[in-house]
Amino acid sequence: MSETAAPAQKRKPVPRGLARTGPVILSYGFRPFFLAAGIWAVLAMGLWIGALIFGWPIGGSYGGAYWHAHEMLFGYSTAALAGFLLTAVPNWTGRLPVSGLPLAILFLAWLVGRLALLAPDLVGLPVAIALDIAFLPLLLGICLREVIAGRKWKDLKVMAAVGALAIANALFHGVILWGGDVALADRAAVSAFIMLIGIIGGRVVPSFTRNWLAKRHVIALPAPYALFDTATLLVTLAALACWTLLPVSPLTVILCALAGLLNAWRLFRWRGWQTGAEALVLVLHVAYGFVPLGLLSVALSAAGWLDPMAALHVLTVGAIGTMTLAIMSRATRGHTGVPLTASPLTAASYACVALAALIRLAVGPLPDLATELLAVAGTLWMLAFLLYTLEHAPLLLTRRRDRPE
Incomplete structure (x- = not known):
């Protein structure tokens, strides 16, 4: 009697993402990175204030001022960006998110960078x-x-901005090692983040606003994406590129002023004034509002009418800081099953970070009060992210629900 071998059973692939075993913190990318972003925003600013007041030797031979600039742009901000991308990309592509051990390795790479540069x-x-x-x-x-696997070719422009950030980070470090103008890398990184806000904010701000208004049967809704939005993004890209390479050029004045006006009109078309009853939606408009304000400030700076660092911080503290905090709080609540409405603590955190940006802008026109204004702005920044962390850490660490409402 002949024997025939039983057909080998086909193995099912092991799925990635939405891990239901192991620590909750590693079940989705927004969890470790948003929590770390909130904590690092407080600690890094606190260490910088301590270095200014008490002479703490942060950053060692890297340099305290350079360390501060790097950790705000490439420490805090990239953690917030990673948390967003690891949550948004699966929604864009329909593929499972990264979780478990791969997520832990990626997070460890971020954390090791922070510890290595601290000393x-x-x-x-x-x-x-x-x-x-x-x-x-x-x-x-x-x-x-x-x-690429999801064939979402329109999202390659987001990947290009992330690639620009990686190049700017390497350039920043290269300047530290071999000398040069670190401000160039600084501006390049800020420009990449502002383009990300322009691209992604141009999706989420009108979308979330439209959804909120539609639930309340409001007839006048945000304008849909149109050729005007594409033109605005292209002018903004040209303006930021010119600012990065030629920060005091007359061309920078013209392009940044034009980009600021176009972005202001773009924001107006999203009808944010109708969302005053819900801070979770209104803050998105406030955050995007710092983009045109920052671009106009850069134009004034290029013309010699405003301190360049004041203009820079409108974009960093104002646009990047407020938008990342807005997205972090909204995504945390939505993906953990908490109602999508701002608590008093959340609303207070928004007010703190926006006020920090405005106070930082006042340092240029009021140089005699620079020390006091910087201290107040830094304190408000820390308070904003301390409030976020205290309120949302329990959700990130323990509440297992990963499908947004």
Whole structure:
């Protein structure tokens, strides 16, 4: 009697994402990165204020001022960006999100960079820089793989902005090692973030506003995406590129002023004044409002009428800080099953970060009060993210619900 071998059973692939075992914090990308962003926003600013007041030797041979600039742009902001992308990309592509061990490895890459740069001389400055550089290319590789696999070609422009951030980070470090103008890398990174806000904010701000207004049977809704939006983004890209390379050029004045006006009109078309009853929606308009304000401030700076650092901080603290806080709080609530309405603590955190940006802008026109204004702005920044962390950490750590309302 002959024997026939039983057909081999086909193995099912092990799915990625939405892990139901293991720590809740590793079940979805927004969880560890939003929590870390909130904590690091407080700690990094606190360390910088301590360095200014008490002479704390943060950053070692990297330099305290450079460390502060780097950690706000490439420490805090990239953590918030990673949390958003690891949550949004699966929604764009329909593929499962990264979770579990791969997520832990990616988060560890971010964390190692923060620790290495805090005291770079313990391992040597080149090694500390190499450890920090690894995170953004790794994040880009993960997200790019998902976008290509999902054939979402329109989202490649988002990946391009992330790639620009990775290049700006390497450039920033290169200037520290070999000398040069660190401000160029600084402006390049800020420009990449502002383009991300223009692209992604142009989706989420009118979309969330439209949904909120429609539920209340409001007839006048935000204008849909049109050729005007594309033109605005292209002019903004040109303006930011010119500012990055030629910060005091007359062309920068013209392009940034034009981009500021176009973005102001774009924001007006989204009808944010109708959302005053819900801070969770209104803050998106406030955050985007810092984009035209920042671009106009850059134009004034390029013309010699405003302190360049004041203009820069309208974009960093105002646009980047307020938008990331708005997205972090909304996504945390939506993905953990908490009603999509701002609590008093959440509304207070929004007010603190927006006020911090406005006070930082006042440093230029009021140089005699610079120390006091910087201290108030820094304190408000820390308070904003402390409030976010205290309110949302329990949701990120324990509440297991990963489908937004």
